[in-house]
Each structure stands twice: as structure tokens, then as C-alpha cells.
Amino acid sequence: MKKTIAVNISGFIFHVDEDACQKLESYLGALRRSFKDSESREEIIADIEARIAELFREKSGDNRKAICMEDVAQMIEVLGKPEELGDAGRGTGDEGAGTKEPQTDDRKTIRRLFRDPDSRVIGGVCSGVSAYFDLDPIWLRLIFAFSFFMFGAGLPLYVILWIVIPKARTTAEKLQMKGATVNISNIEKNIKEEFEHIKTKVEGLHDEAKNKNLLENLRSFLEKVILLFIELFTAIFRAIAKITGVALVIFGLITLAIVVSSFFGLSNVVTLTSETGVISFSIKEFLVKFFSSPNQVTLSAVGLLILLGVPLLAIVYGGFRLIFHDSHRNRKAGKVIGTLAFITWICGLLICSVVGAQIAKDFSVAADKKETIALTQPVPPCNTLYLALIKSDKEDDEDNRVEIHSGKGKWNISTSGDIHNLISKPELELAKSPTDSFQLEIILTAKGKTKKEALERAANISYQLNQHDSTLEFGKYFHIPDNEKWRGQSVKFVLKVPSGKSVHQSEELSQLIIDN
Amino acid sequence: MRKGVLELCILSALSEHDCYASDIIQKLKEAKLIVVEGTLYPLLTRLKNDGVLSYRWEESTSGPPRKYYKLTEEGQELLKELNATWAELVNAVKTLIPKK
Numbered sequence: 001m002k003k004t005i006a007v008n009i010s011g012f013i014f015h016v017d018e019d020a021c022q023k024l025e026s027y028l029g030a031l032r033r034s035f036k037d038s039e040s041r042e043e044i045i046a047d048i049e050a051r052i053a054e055l056f057r058e059k060s061g062d063n064r065k066a067i068c069m070e071d072v073a074q075m076i077e078v079l080g081k082p083e084e085l086g087d088a089g090r091g092t093g094d095e096g097a098g099t100k101e102p103q104t105d106d107r108k109t110i111r112r113l114f115r116d117p118d119s120r121v122i123g124g125v126c127s128g129v130s131a132y133f134d135l136d137p138i139w140l141r142l143i144f145a146f147s148f149f150m151f152g153a154g155l156p157l158y159v160i161l162w163i164v165i166p167k168a169r170t171t172a173e174k175l176q177m178k179g180a181t182v183n184i185s186n187i188e189k190n191i192k193e194e195f196e197h198i199k200t201k202v203e204g205l206h207d208e209a210k211n212k213n214l215l216e217n218l219r220s221f222l223e224k225v226i227l228l229f230i231e232l233f234t235a236i237f238r239a240i241a242k243i244t245g246v247a248l249v250i251f252g253l254i255t256l257a258i259v260v261s262s263f264f265g266l267s268n269v270v271t272l273t274s275e276t277g278v279i280s281f282s283i284k285e286f287l288v289k290f291f292s293s294p295n296q297v298t299l300s301a302v303g304l305l306i307l308l309g310v311p312l313l314a315i316v317y318g319g320f321r322l323i324f325h326d327s328h329r330n331r332k333a334g335k336v337i338g339t340l341a342f343i344t345w346i347c348g349l350l351i352c353s354v355v356g357a358q359i360a361k362d363f364s365v366a367a368d369k370k371e372t373i374a375l376t377q378p379v380p381p382c383n384t385l386y387l388a389l390i391k392s393d394k395e396d397d398e399d400n401r402v403e404i405h406s407g408k409g410k411w412n413i414s415t416s417g418d419i420h421n422l423i424s425k426p427e428l429e430l431a432k433s434p435t436d437s438f439q440l441e442i443i444l445t446a447k448g449k450t451k452k453e454a455l456e457r458a459a460n461i462s463y464q465l466n467q468h469d470s471t472l473e474f475g476k477y478f479h480i481p482d483n484e485k486w487r488g489q490s491v492k493f494v495l496k497v498p499s500g501k502s503v504h505q506s507e508e509l510s511q512l513i514i515d516n
Numbered sequence: 517m518r519k520g521v522l523e524l525c526i527l528s529a530l531s532e533h534d535c536y537a538s539d540i541i542q543k544l545k546e547a548k549l550i551v552v553e554g555t556l557y558p559l560l561t562r563l564k565n566d567g568v569l570s571y572r573w574e575e576s577t578s579g580p581p582r583k584y585y586k587l588t589e590e591g592q593e594l595l596k597e598l599n600a601t602w603a604e605l606v607n608a609v610k611t612l613i614p615k616k
Contacts, residue, residue, distance in 0.1 A: 010580040031554075040561045047557045047583065051537065054579035080552025 245322030306348025367454035
């Protein structure tokens with residue numbers, strides 16, 4: 001059993017099945033929209049309705065047969081779908097046809113991003129994106145061209161866009177490419193419409209519930225409620241996905257820019273949090289100090305770039321896919337890209353682990369080089385040794401400073417000309433002297449593959465120490481020579497104070513004192 | 517190239533006697549010139565608005581009253597022009613296509 005609805009088409013009453021009636025309504029609605037720019041829309045629609053009435057008359061005849069789904073489908077076949085009408089109208093029209101040309105229902109089809117094959121230079125990315133944002137493509141091209149030469153930073157972005165954005169193949173796609181402007185209000189409108197659509201459905205549900213016997217229709221009612229919820233969640237999900245996509249793209253691009261620029265020594269802003277503390281440095285300068293050979297530097301730079309860059313590129317790619325429609329064409333490409341990216345990333349990981357293992361060997365043995373210096377004793381009756389910092393202006397030039405925080409103390413790179421020295425602060429500890437004179441023990445520590453290597457390294461550390469009469473001055477920093485690598489070097493002064501004597505330390509010196 | 521061709525066909529169909537939309541569609545379909553009927557309605561309305569066609573209502577036994585379209589004098593003129601252009605075009609194309 002089916003319910004029929006009596007409808008009046010062009011003055012004639014037809015009994016139309018419920019489902020067929022829905023289809024008929026949506027068809028006429030679509031027609032109406034496709035002619036919406038034409039001033040004679042009502043007339044055209046009236047003509048078409050008259051024709052529909054005629055066709056239905058043939059079907060139902062005089063024996064009052066109901067119009068079913070199939071009849072409506074046949075009618076649409078004969079009259080043509082709204083899209084077909086639009087295309088033919090354009091093909092046959094003269095200059096007046098501009099008004100008739102359906103704007104392919106721009107209420108719903110918001111502009112989509114395509115690559116423009118007609119005005120492309122390389123892949124049509126710039127022209128497509130420009131069409132999307134209503135820009136002159138020349139600016140975007142200039143920016144990209146410029147970024148190609150700036151260390152090729154724009155290249156991966158361009159390639160990603162090339163892969164992600166589908167090419168506009170059909171005329172419809174080319175029109176969509178230049179469709180309704182994408183701006184906040186339009187996106188908002190789009191989302192609103194989606195919710196509006198759901199709202200009308202909810203209202204329809206209300207009416208239905210009122211009109212029908214509750215028990216009888218409980219099942220279909222529930223079904224509709226569930227469908228509605230699904231639709232609601234899809235709409236919310238889509239809105240969230242778009243916002244997330246934008247956030248991901250912005251985040252990914254900014255981080256990528258920072259990583260790339262830091263690899264090329266443009267900035268010192270990379271901050272990584274590791275177990276040993278916060279590391280913030282220009283990767284390139286740091287790498288040079290860290291690795292034993294230039295080969296290792298290159299290898300590890302490539303490895304790290306892959307290790308950090310691939311996930312970031314993936315984030316950007318994912319963001320773009322969330323923002324723009326995820327067509328099947330893209331999905332297939334996405335799988336290939338995903339696999340490639342994963343393999344690349346694994347390669348980066350391997351490179352990093354190999355280099356890391358080599359470096360780790362260099363840290364395997366630690367050695368201390370201890371020496372004890374006999375100090376000039378303060379002349380009695382003065383029993384106090386004065387401790388101070390050596391005044392130095394060169395090292396306090398904070399502008400040229402890059403800081404590395406590692407487990408043992410802070411490291412700086414002091415730059416003078418082309419020479420980059422790793423410098424760090426020594427430690428000062430006070431202890432009780434076994435004898436009745438002041439003694440200073442200096443402990444130089446370094447790491448290496450072998451004990452011998454570590455000791456050699458420790459001996460290479462240069463520190464400053466002066467004594468004038470009863471004043472002992474410490475250098476604020478100790479240096480690792482430019483040709484030497486960073487291998488966990490540290491300097492510790494242990495000042496042994498005999499009983500009955502005292503030290504006086506200047507305020508600045510407190511930076512070096514370790515609190516016991 | 518198709519510019520105006522469909523118009524020419526419609527006007528020619530109407531030149532013999534007045535027709536209503538379905539008759540025109542029938543003729544065009546026989547000539548395999550039109551795929552879907554819906555295309556015709558906007559076109560007819562435009563031609564009417566341009567003053568090329570006029571119409572009158574006629575009762576029908578099998579449905580709602582029909583619009584019978586008729587060429588106006590302007591329409592006759594346009595048909596002549598279009599015919600001339602068409603002949604020119606056909607000649608031009610003929611000279612280019614090698615004869616077998």
C-alpha cells in the first residue's frame with residue numbers, strides 16, 4: 001500500500017505517490033534554481049509544468065491511475081535534468097544567453113579549488129589558487145619563483161599543492177574553479193544552509209509526528225530521527241574538519257619554515273625538548289660542533305630534515321585534504337604519497353640512527369684530568385682569599401650567542417668572525433682543605449671513544465685563571481677550541497679552604513658556585 | 517558554430533504552420549538535433565521576449581491549454597537572414613571539404 005498525494009499541475013489534479021511527489025518537487029526546485037537568473041523564470045517553469053501535466057495525462061489516462069516513481073523518472077528523462085538544460089542553453093544561446101545560463105546552482109556549489117590547465121606555467125597551481133582567492137596569478141607566481149631560489153623552500157609546497165589539487169578537466173569544473181567567491185561569509189552561509197536543511201527536516205518530523213498515529217509510525221519516526229542525527233553529526237564533523245584543516249596547514253607551514261630556515265642557518269629559533277633539557281640552537285652551527293666529520297654533518301642534516309620535514313609536510317597535506325573536497329582521484333594519490341612519505345621517513349630514521357650510533361661511540365668513555373695548583377697564600381694576618389670573575393667584554397656580547405642547554409650546564413656558541421667557539425661556564429665548589437693552605441683542584445672532563453682520546457680532549461679545554469696577591473679570578477667561560485667537537489666537556493674548580501681561613505666571593509661569582 | 521542553428525531550426529519549423537512546443541520538439545527530435553525537451557522552453561521564451569515569436573492559447577483535449585507559437589514579421593525577417601547565413605556557411609564549408 002502506498003499513499004498518494006493530490007497535486008495540481010497546471011490546473012490538473014494528479015494523484016502522485018508519496019516518493020514520486022518528493023522527487024517531482026526536488027526536480028522542480030532544481031529547475032527553478034537553474035533558471036534563477038532569468039527574468040522570465042516563472043514563464044519557463046509554467047511552460048515546463050504544462051508539459052509535465054501533458055506527459056502525466058498520457059500516463060494516468062482517464063482511469064485515474066496514480067503517478068509513480070517510474071513515471072516521474074521517465075518525465076525527467078524526456079525533459080532533461082537541470083544540468084543538461086544548462087549546458088544546452090549555453091551551447092545554443094547568443095549573447096542574450098548569458099542571463100539564461102544557469103549559474104549551476106551557486107547557492108550550494110561554493111567555489112572549489114582546481115589547477116587551471118588553461119593558464120598554467122608549470123602545473124597550473126598558482127593560477128588555480130589565484131582563481132580560488134580572486135587574485136592576480138602574477139603575484140603568487142612571483143612569490144613562488146622567489147621562494148624557489150630562497151633555498152628551494154617553496155618547492156615542496158608547490159609539489160604538494162600540485163599533487164593535492166585536482167586539475168579542472170570538465171567545463172563544469174572550470175566554472176566551479178571560478179564559482180562563488182570563497183570568503184568567510186560564503187563559508188558561513190554554506191554551513192548555515194546545511195544546518196538550515198537539517199532544521200527543516202526536524203520541523204517536518206514534528207508535523208509528521210502530529211499527523212500520524214504514534215504507534216504505527218514509531219518505527220519510521222525513530223529511523224528518521226537516527227538519520228537526522230547522522231546528518232547533523234556529519235555537518236558538525238565537516239565544519240570541524242574544515243577548521244582543523246586550516247589550523248593544520250598554518251601550523252605545518254610555519255613549523256616547516258622554521259625548520260628549513262634553521263637548517264640553513266637563517267635563524268636560531270629551533271627549540272627542542274629532550275630528556276636532557278631544552279635545546280635551542282641553529283641546527284647547522286650545532287651540527288658542525290657535534291659531528292666528527294663533514295660527511296656526518298651532511299648525512300645527519302639530511303636525516304633530520306627528513307625526520308622533521310616529512311611529518312610536517314604530511315600535516316600540511318592532510319590539512320589541505322580536510323579543507324578541500326576529498327575526491328576519489330585524490331584518495332588514490334594519497335595512498336601512494338602516504339607510502340612514499342613513510343618510506344622516506346624510515347630512511348631518514350635509519351640515517352639518523354646510523355649517525356647517532358657513530359656519535360654515541362664517541363661518548364662512550366669519560367675521563368677526568370685532574371691537577372692541583374698551589375695557590376699563593378694570603379699573607380697573615382689576612383686570612384681571606386678574595387674570589388672574583390675576570391672581566392671580559394668579548395664574551396658578553398650576547399647578540400652573537402646561541403644557547404644550547406644540555407644536561408650538564410648551558411652551552412653557548414660565541415662567534416667572532418668565522419670562528420665559532422663553544423663556551424660554557426665552569427663550576428666552582430668549595431671544600432675543606434686537608435692541609436693548612438688554600439689549594440685549587442681543577443677537574444677537566446671530556447668523553448671519547450677511548451680513555452686516551454677523552455683525556456686528550458680534556459687537555460684541550462682552555463680556561464682562564466689569574467691570581468693577584470690574595471685575589472683569585474676565574475674566567476666566566478671555558479672554551480672548546482674551534483676545531484674541537486662538543487663531547488660533554490666540563491670544567492670544575494674545587495677550592496680547598498683550610499680551617500680557620502675564609503673566602504670572600506664577589507657577587508657575580510655566585511653564578512659559578514654549585515649549591516651543595 | 518551552433519550559435520543560431522537551433523534558432524534557425526525552430527523558426528523553420530514554425531514557418532510552415534503554427535506549432536506548439538511538443539510539435540517543435542517532435543520535429544527536432546526527428547532531426548536528432550535536440551536531446552532533452554527542457555532545453556526548448558527557455559529558448560522559446562527568449563525568442564518570444566525578443567519579439568521574434570508570438571503565441572496564442574489553444575484548448576487541448578489531452579491536457580492543459582497549449583501555447584501555439586507563431587512567427588512575427590520580425591521573425592520572418594530573422595528567418596530569412598538566418599537562412600542566408602546558413603547557405604553561406606554551407607557553401608563555405610563545402611568548398612573546404614574535398615569531394616570524393
